[in-house]
Amino acid sequence: MRTAYRVQDVRAAEAALMARLPEGALMRRAAAGLAAACAGLLGRVYGARVVLLVGSGDNGGDALYAGARLARRGAGVSAVALGGRVHEAGLAALLAAGGRVAADPHAALARADLVLDGITGIGGRGGLRPEAVPVVRAARESGAVVVAVDLPSGVDADTGAVEGEAVRADATVTFGAYKPGLLVDPARAYAGAVRLVDIGLGGLLPAAAELEALQHADVARLLPVPGAESDKYRRGVVGVVAGSARYPGAAVLAVAGALRGGAGAVRYVGPAGGAVLARYPETLVHPGPPGGAGRVQAWVIGPGLGDTPGVDDVLASDAPVLVDADGLRLLDPAAVRARPAPTLLTPHAGEAAALLGTARDEVEARRLEAVRELAGRYGATVLLKGSTTLVADPSPGVPVRVNPTGTPWLATAGSGDVLSGLTGSLLAAGLAPRDAASAGAYLHGLAARRAAARGAHGAGPAPAAGAAPLTAHEVAEALPGAWRDVQGGGGRG
Numbered sequence: 001m002r003t004a005y006r007v008q009d010v011r012a013a014e015a016a017l018m019a020r021l022p023e024g025a026l027m028r029r030a031a032a033g034l035a036a037a038c039a040g041l042l043g044r045v046y047g048a049r050v051v052l053l054v055g056s057g058d059n060g061g062d063a064l065y066a067g068a069r070l071a072r073r074g075a076g077v078s079a080v081a082l083g084g085r086v087h088e089a090g091l092a093a094l095l096a097a098g099g100r101v102a103a104d105p106h107a108a109l110a111r112a113d114l115v116l117d118g119i120t121g122i123g124g125r126g127g128l129r130p131e132a133v134p135v136v137r138a139a140r141e142s143g144a145v146v147v148a149v150d151l152p153s154g155v156d157a158d159t160g161a162v163e164g165e166a167v168r169a170d171a172t173v174t175f176g177a178y179k180p181g182l183l184v185d186p187a188r189a190y191a192g193a194v195r196l197v198d199i200g201l202g203g204l205l206p207a208a209a210e211l212e213a214l215q216h217a218d219v220a221r222l223l224p225v226p227g228a229e230s231d232k233y234r235r236g237v238v239g240v241v242a243g244s245a246r247y248p249g250a251a252v253l254a255v256a257g258a259l260r261g262g263a264g265a266v267r268y269v270g271p272a273g274g275a276v277l278a279r280y281p282e283t284l285v286h287p288g289p290p291g292g293a294g295r296v297q298a299w300v301i302g303p304g305l306g307d308t309p310g311v312d313d314v315l316a317s318d319a320p321v322l323v324d325a326d327g328l329r330l331l332d333p334a335a336v337r338a339r340p341a342p343t344l345l346t347p348h349a350g351e352a353a354a355l356l357g358t359a360r361d362e363v364e365a366r367r368l369e370a371v372r373e374l375a376g377r378y379g380a381t382v383l384l385k386g387s388t389t390l391v392a393d394p395s396p397g398v399p400v401r402v403n404p405t406g407t408p409w410l411a412t413a414g415s416g417d418v419l420s421g422l423t424g425s426l427l428a429a430g431l432a433p434r435d436a437a438s439a440g441a442y443l444h445g446l447a448a449r450r451a452a453a454r455g456a457h458g459a460g461p462a463p464a465a466g467a468a469p470l471t472a473h474e475v476a477e478a479l480p481g482a483w484r485d486v487q488g489g490g491g492r493g
């Protein structure tokens with residue numbers, strides 16, 4: 001599991017560690033890790049041209065010390081100062097190692113092989129300052145590898161928000177712990193490949209992280225495994241209320257996901273039973289209303305409903321309920337809060353904005369705040385879909401989960417219906433809402449990657465390149481392969 005911590009928690013841990021160590025020891029550790037990562041990216045350090053963008057704080061100090069290490073190994077290193085002052089000891093170390101201050105920043109950048117962005121780290125406030133913008137653009141356009149020190153300068157470490165311009169890095173070398181902005185969009189997209197350098201903060205960070213990203217082994221532990229005694233009822237029956245005369249396909253896709261989520265049976269309720277049975281004869285179908293459909297351990301309601309029939313009926317049940325799409329319209333916070341069983345809401349940014357009474361852009365810009373706010377308001381677990389899908393628990397202090405398997409290929413019609421069915425099925429199989437949502441998002445993303453990489457049915461690890469457009473059905477059909485990937489472990493714990 002990857003965990004990310006807020007700046008105040010990272011600073012507190014650093015302060016506690018610094019009190020036990022000689023002056024400057026932490027920065028030397030950080031700089032050593034940073035220089036090693038740069039050397040790896042350069043391949044050959046001797047003769048390489050490195051430019052340091054140096055702000056006025058310790059982030060610039062890290063860049064200067066790392067630059068000194070690279071200069072000692074034969075790199076040509078020059079520093080461009082962008083703040084009112086520079087880290088004095090760091091600059092002295094660079095000069096002593098044979099580095100220099102760039103006479104002409106733009107000329108230095110034009111010839112650079114690698115640029116280290118040490119403008120701001122966790123102390124940065126607001127976006128990039130105007131004077132830094134042309135320099136950062138020149139770095140990006142130079143063709144050099146851009147490595148962000150701790151964080152891409154200009155992004156908000158705690159929220160992942162990006163105001164104005166920020167450094168677009170190929171890689172980020174972060175110290176001590178991940179920060180939320182490295183895992184949540186929009187900032188995550190600026191960070192490139194993120195590498196964590198251990199500076200010894202472990203044990204000094206709070207017990208509960210701000211953010212968690214599950215990996216294969218974590219998801220494998222959550223997935224339901226049928227016991228020898230299991231029958232379909234013990235494995236859980238998921239009820240799917242979806243589709244309409246106008247949108248029968250949503251019913252078929254939600255059922256397609258539900259059949260691959262570990263529940264023992266899928267009960268479809270609604271007017272699209274014929275279309276569902278034609279594709280999945282193993283489904284139990286009922287025309288409705290949901291109250292008369294028979295026993296279920298969890299409900300999914302919303303995909304393709306067109307209107308909101310059955311929502312009140314389902315919310316009145318004492319089983320866990322997943323509400324998606326049309327089911328989210330006009331959803332009353334008081335009715336959700338009053339439920340005796342858990343509720344899981346799965347909006348995309350537009351639906352989340354409607355529930356919060358704000359604009360979609362606002363939600364996109366501040367995803368972490370939006371998902372927490374919704375979970376608090378509805379007293380429900382909330383899965384906010386998007387390029388970095390987030391899952392928030394209604395209890396404060398519980399880490400938000402961020403899904404690491406997302407892919408732009410998932411932005412395809414009907415893929416959300418598959419996710420609803422899959423996640424509802426995991427709920428019916430007995431997973432807690434937060435676990436069902438995060439395991440569902442993880443498998444769904446992995447399935448999309450598999451399907452985009454080489455069609456739905458192949459086995460074995462998916463290649464990284466050569467992806468092609470995919471349909472929601474292919475995502476559903478790739479789910480069993482995604483389960484096998486996760487259960488196989490692949491060493492990605």
Ligand SMILES: NC(=O)C1=CN([C@@H]2O[C@H](COP(=O)(O)OP(=O)(O)OC[C@H]3O[C@@H](n4cnc5c(N)ncnc54)[C@H](O)[C@@H]3O)[C@@H](O)[C@H]2O)[C@@H](O)CC1
Nearest residue numbers: 014026027030056057058059120121122123124125127150
């Ligand atoms: N505290 C520690 O123990 C360690 C800190 N380290 C480094 O220190 C960094 C934090 O250092 P600081 O607290 O000095 O903060 P930063 O260096 O991140 O930034 C603060 C400085 O930048 C200026 N600044 C703020 N916003 C700005 C903006 N938008 N544009 C330009 N300048 C801006 C401030 O006036 C201040 O001088 C970490 O990100 C990490 O790189 C590492 O060396 C590891 C150890």
Ligand SMILES: [K+]
Nearest residue numbers: 117120149153
């Ligand atoms: K930086």
